Amino acid sequence: MNRPASLLELFLVFSRLALHGFGGVLPWAQRVLVDERRWLSREDFVELLAFGQLMPGPNVCNLALMAGDRWFGWRGAVVALAGMLTFPAVIVLSIAVAYDRFAEIAWLQRAVSAMAAVAAGLLLATAVRLGQGFAGRWRWLAFGAAAFAGIAVLRLPMAWVLAAVAPVAIGLAWIAERPRDAANDVPGADTGGSGR
Numbered sequence: 001m002n003r004p005a006s007l008l009e010l011f012l013v014f015s016r017l018a019l020h021g022f023g024g025v026l027p028w029a030q031r032v033l034v035d036e037r038r039w040l041s042r043e044d045f046v047e048l049l050a051f052g053q054l055m056p057g058p059n060v061c062n063l064a065l066m067a068g069d070r071w072f073g074w075r076g077a078v079v080a081l082a083g084m085l086t087f088p089a090v091i092v093l094s095i096a097v098a099y100d101r102f103a104e105i106a107w108l109q110r111a112v113s114a115m116a117a118v119a120a121g122l123l124l125a126t127a128v129r130l131g132q133g134f135a136g137r138w139r140w141l142a143f144g145a146a147a148f149a150g151i152a153v154l155r156l157p158m159a160w161v162l163a164a165v166a167p168v169a170i171g172l173a174w175i176a177e178r179p180r181d182a183a184n185d186v187p188g189a190d191t192g193g194s195g196r
Contacts (some may be wrong), residue, residue: 002038003071007079010072013037014064014083019091025060025084027122033067040067054162060084143169 004010013032020028026049033040040048052062061084068080102108143165150161 001041004037004039004076007072007075010068010076011079011083014068014080015087018084018086018088021060021088024119024122027125029060029063039071054166140169140173 004013017025017028017032030042030045034042034045048063048066049059051066052059055062061081064080064084065077068076068078070076072079099108147161147165150156150165151158
């Protein structure tokens, strides 16, 4: 795995991510951080994203904070978050002022609807790519399906769904890992000795 050479590079890469993120930064974040820069493995990216989803606030901002902290401590966290927020904040404020003045224009309303469809497609493509990282661990995707069904189909509050699904998933993952940990604790089990 590579790592950013400096705080400036970290800022510029996260700024680039944010500026490419029309309709959502997540597809670009995975492409740049995992595929292009190789700063994170796919498993690391999914892990950080999962933690980011569970914490309050935008998941990509949480991802930026955790990734920046991984490489440069608290300074990296601040710089990565600044990269994610600085230019988009300026652009969004400018667009908000303009949209307030021109919101009644019919072609602009159609353009906004089209951008929403593009954003949904990008999100779906990202979900499929992230799911590919679960090769050999497909049984855990059942929890993702349960969360999707609870939130999107049954329209339950996300906090309720997470409160129900997350503890079960964590408990089952802990149980699944226990036999391996227990085998490593047996005297002589990993040394090839007789244990006598």
